[in-house]
Amino acid sequence: MKRLFPTPVLSISLCLLWLLLNLSVSPGNLLLGVLLGVLAPLLMAPLRPLSAHISHPWTILRLILRVGIDVLGSNLQVARGVWTAKHRAPRSRFVHVPLDLHDAHGLAALSMITTVIPGTIWSELALDRSVLLLHVFDLDDEAHFIEHFKQTYERPLMEIFQ
Structure with missing residues (x-):
C-alpha cells in the first residue's frame, strides 16, 4: 500500500x-x-528530498521568535535608512559568511530566514557549502554582523538539524 x-x-x-x-x-x-x-x-x-531529523523543539520556538523580532527591527532600520538616505547614504556591501552548517534542510531554512529579514539578500552559496555570500543593505561592522548572523541563525539551525 x-x-x-x-x-x-x-x-x-x-x-x-x-x-x-x-x-x-x-x-x-x-x-x-x-x-x-x-x-x-x-x-x-x-x-523529494530525504526526510529531515528535527530535534530541540524549544530551540525551534526561540528561533521563530528571534526571527520575528529581527524582522520588525530590520524593517525599522531599512525604513530609517531609506528616509535618511539623502543625508547619509546606506553602506551596502557583500559579506562572505563562513558556514559550519552543511545540512540541506538547515541551509534551506537559513535561506528562508535570510530572505524574510529586510535588508539582507542571500546571493550565493559556495559549491562546498562552506561560505555564504550575503548582500546587506546598511552595514557598519562586518565582523559584528557575521558573528551576529552565526550566533542568531546558524547555531540554532545546527542544533535543530545536525
Whole structure:
C-alpha cells in the first residue's frame, strides 16, 4: 500500500484540490482527481528530498521568535535608512559568511530566514557549502554582523538539524 500511496495525505489533498478548483464532483472530475492524487506523488517521488531529523523543539520556538523580532527591527532600520538616505547614504556591501552548517534542510531554512529579514539578500552559496555570500543593505561592522548572523541563525539551525 505504501508503494502505491507513498504520501497518502498529499494524494488526498491533491484530489480534493482538483475537485475544489473545478467546482464539480462529476464522475470525470472525480476520476481525474484520483488519477492526479495517485500519479503525481509517484512521479515526483524522486524529486523529494530525504526526510529531515528535527530535534530541540524549544530551540525551534526561540528561533521563530528571534526571527520575528529581527524582522520588525530590520524593517525599522531599512525604513530609517531609506528616509535618511539623502543625508547619509546606506553602506551596502557583500559579506562572505563562513558556514559550519552543511545540512540541506538547515541551509534551506537559513535561506528562508535570510530572505524574510529586510535588508539582507542571500546571493550565493559556495559549491562546498562552506561560505555564504550575503548582500546587506546598511552595514557598519562586518565582523559584528557575521558573528551576529552565526550566533542568531546558524547555531540554532545546527542544533535543530545536525
